[in-house]
Amino acid sequence: xxxxxxxxxxxxxxxxxxxxxxxxxxxxxxxxxxxxxxxxxxxxxxxxxxxxxxxxxxxxxxxxxxxxxxxxxxxxxxxxxxxxxxxxxxxxxxxxxxxxxxxxxxxxxxxxxxxxxxxxxxxxxxxxxxxxxxxxxxxxxxxxxxxxxxxxxxxxxxxxxxxxxxxxxxxxxxxxxxxxxxxxxxxxxxxxxxxxxxxxxxxxxxxxxxxxxxxxxxxxxxxxxxxxxxxxxxxxxxxxxxxxxxxxxxxxxxxxxxxxxxxxxxxxxxxxxxxxxxxxxxxxxxxxxxxxxxxxxxxxxxxxxxxxxxxxxxxxxxxxxxxxxxxxxxxxxxxxxxxxxxxxxxxxxxxxxxxxxxxxxxxxxxxxxxxxxxxxxxxxxxxxxxxxxxxxxxxxxxxxxxxxxxxxxxxxxxxxxxxxxxxxxxxxxxxxxxxxxxxxxxxxxxxxxxxxxxxxxxxxxxxxxxxxxxxxxxxxxxxxxxxxxxxxxxxx
Numbered sequence: 001x002x003x004x005x006x007x008x009x010x011x012x013x014x015x016x017x018x019x020x021x022x023x024x025x026x027x028x029x030x031x032x033x034x035x036x037x038x039x040x041x042x043x044x045x046x047x048x049x050x051x052x053x054x055x056x057x058x059x060x061x062x063x064x065x066x067x068x069x070x071x072x073x074x075x076x077x078x079x080x081x082x083x084x085x086x087x088x089x090x091x092x093x094x095x096x097x098x099x100x101x102x103x104x105x106x107x108x109x110x111x112x113x114x115x116x117x118x119x120x121x122x123x124x125x126x127x128x129x130x131x132x133x134x135x136x137x138x139x140x141x142x143x144x145x146x147x148x149x150x151x152x153x154x155x156x157x158x159x160x161x162x163x164x165x166x167x168x169x170x171x172x173x174x175x176x177x178x179x180x181x182x183x184x185x186x187x188x189x190x191x192x193x194x195x196x197x198x199x200x201x202x203x204x205x206x207x208x209x210x211x212x213x214x215x216x217x218x219x220x221x222x223x224x225x226x227x228x229x230x231x232x233x234x235x236x237x238x239x240x241x242x243x244x245x246x247x248x249x250x251x252x253x254x255x256x257x258x259x260x261x262x263x264x265x266x267x268x269x270x271x272x273x274x275x276x277x278x279x280x281x282x283x284x285x286x287x288x289x290x291x292x293x294x295x296x297x298x299x300x301x302x303x304x305x306x307x308x309x310x311x312x313x314x315x316x317x318x319x320x321x322x323x324x325x326x327x328x329x330x331x332x333x334x335x336x337x338x339x340x341x342x343x344x345x346x347x348x349x350x351x352x353x354x355x356x357x358x359x360x361x362x363x364x365x366x367x368x369x370x371x372x373x374x375x376x377x378x379x380x381x382x383x384x385x386x387x388x389x390x391x392x393x394x395x396x397x398x399x400x401x402x403x404x405x406x407x408x409x410x411x412x413x414x415x416x417x418x419x420x421x422x423x424x425x426x427x428x429x430x431x432x433x434x435x436x437x438x439x440x441x442x443x444x445x446x447x448x449x450x451x452x453x454x455x456x457x458x459x460x461x462x463x464x465x466x467x468x469x470x471x472x473x474x475x476x477x478x479x480x481x482x483x484x485x486x487x488x489x490x491x492x
Contacts, residue, residue: 010048011041017064018055020205020241021176022088024147024156026053028114029087031146031469036118040148046075049083049121054090056171056345061090069102076104083121085109092134092175093347099130110134111176115145149468153392153429153458154201155194159187159225163207164214165244167271168282168349169311169342172207179208181215184225190470191232197468198457200429201237201392202229210243210252223251230259236431237392237412238262242269242309245285248293257300264301265414268293269309273328274321277314280353287328294332305335305380305413312369313342313362316355322365326372335380335415336442337373341366374441381415381439388435388451389444391417395428395462406445419446426450429458 012033016026029051030040041047052068055061065086076082085107086098092110099105106124109116112135120131149155162177163170191202204225206212213221229238238261243252245268256262268290272278275286297304310325329337341362344351391409398408398418407421409432419434426432431454434446461467 009037009039011045012038012049012051013041013047014051014053015068016053017061018053018057018089020156020203021158021161021207022053022055023150024158024205025088025111025114026051027147027149027156028145029053029117030148032115032118034148034469035146046079046082048079048081049085051085051087051117054086054088056089056093056175062094065090065098066101069105073102073104083107083124085117085121087111087114087117089172089175093171095134096132099132103130106130108132108134112136147470149194149197149199149470151199152197152461152467153199153394153456154203155199155468156205157187157190157194157202158182158205159209159212159222160206160215164211165208165284166282168280168353169271169314169345171345171348174347176207179206179211179214181212181221183216184221184228187225188228188232191229191235193470194468195232195234197470198429198461199468200235200431200456200458201239202235204229204238204240206240206242208242208244208247209240210249211247219249220251223249223255226252226255226262227259230261235261239265239414241267243267244269245290245293246283250296253297253300256297256304263412263414264304265307265412266297266304267307267309270325270328270332271309271311272314272317272321273325274317275324277317277321277325280316281311281314281350287324291328291331303413305415306332307336307338307414308332308334309338309340310369311340311342312366313357315342315350315353315357317342317357317365322368326369329369329372329376333376333380334373335413336377337369339366339369339373377441378439381441381444383439384411384415384417384436384444385439386435386437388433389415389417389446390431390433391419393421393426393428393430393432393459416443417446418443419450420448421450426453427455427459427463429460429462430454430456 014026014029016022050072054065072084083106086105087109089111091108098108107120109120113133116133120133124131160179160181162179163173164179194202210222271281271283273287278286294306389411391411393407393409397416401408406418407423408418411417433451435448436444437447438445
């Protein structure tokens with residue numbers, strides 16, 4: 001008599017929409033599911049569980065969600081035991097409305113209770129009815145949860161969640177809550193855990209990353225955290241996103257300039273170059289202060305690549321206001337700008353402001369901004385031609401690599417470089433140096449020889465198909481009181 005066979009593990013797929021915070025949350029969701037016995041679905045197969053991790057920032061977020069749910073409804077008709085879960089910012093905002101509009105959804109969970117997903121899936125199966133659970137405050141810091149990392153060579157590390165700002169165009173604070181800071185020792189423990197898995201690069205992540213420390217009253221906490229990262233052996237690159245100009249201090253500039261593994265890359269959201277529009281947005285800085293920050297950054301790090309976010313067509317924006325944005329963009333010399341046409345988001349003060357602009361006006365201004373920034377990006381990238389660059393070889397960055405016979409990597413300043421490399425020798429996660437021979441607005445090309453190639457543990461892991469899995473770091477929520485002192489850094 002043969003022994004009974006174990007039932008096959010249920011499979012899952014997580015689909016992510018939105019910002020880096022959502023991408024990192026999806027790593028946590030994958031880690032939770034695998035810790036609960038699920039396994040990733042094979043490409044081209046229909047998973048047993050589909051998780052949609054949603055964003056609520058853009059106007060078409062709702063359309064994107066319900067378009068995906070409509071497609072999944074037809075799949076579920078043929079795969080009766082499939083479960084569909086919706087989480088993230090749109091779930092936090094719309095709550096039970098999702099199940100009303102899409103009754104085939106099994107689970108809805110919010111931004112504050114990621115850890116509830118496995119239990120909610122099991123409860124939905126047992127009770128044969130949808131489970132909706134939205135917490136109003138953070139249940140557990142996301143980094144206390146296990147994670148299945150997307151990359152073998154680069155990792156996200158949350159240093160805070162939530163935001164204390166009140167920008168009139170942004171719905172994030174109402175969905176993510178007030179800022180909650182992790183304790184420095186927990187952050188550094190997670191960074192060390194990633195490095196121990198072979199990761200070479202980390203990005204410190206927060207809705208307002210440089211206000212870190214506000215919760216425990218230490219204005220220099222973020223600069224100290226950068227310096228402490230410089231003391232971690234094997235950590236080659238440190239990045240962070242996104243800072244807010246109102247909280248950006250000279251101490252952070254000094255930490256960037258003097259800590260060897262902190263990359264000379266800065267993403268500094270501008271949003272508008274008009275002081276009147278910045279006031280209406282409740283952005284508590286003005287264009288002069290913004291440009292002053294960039295000037296000090298470039299004085300300390302002449303090679304710094306600076307990127308930004310800009311919103312076009314905010315309610316009440318005049319042609320004069322828009323010209324002020326063009327003027328600041330021209331003066332700032334961004335290497336790249338992420339530009340957005342303003343869209344009304346229900347629940348934000350800007351959605352009910354007078355002076356909502358016609359689509360045609362916004363589109364025309366948007367196209368002018370894009371044209372200006374394209375010229376600037378191209379000119380800034382041309383400065384790389386003839387320069388040797390160190391590249392962390394990446395995967396999935398160059399969509400045309402297979403057709404061009406090239407590989408792709410990121411320079412230390414964050415720029416994308418396509419280079420002539422042999423993929424049978426060079427792996428994603430390895431480090432190469434080469435010389436840039438051509439520049440375009442959004443990338444550079446290095447057609448010449450590879451000067452050096454360093455094989456890494458990260459490259460070994462990519463070759464073997466291994467990705468880091470990190471257990472939760474830190475026990476529960478940060479406690480009250482000042483954090484433990486960081487070790488005294490030795491700056492480069």
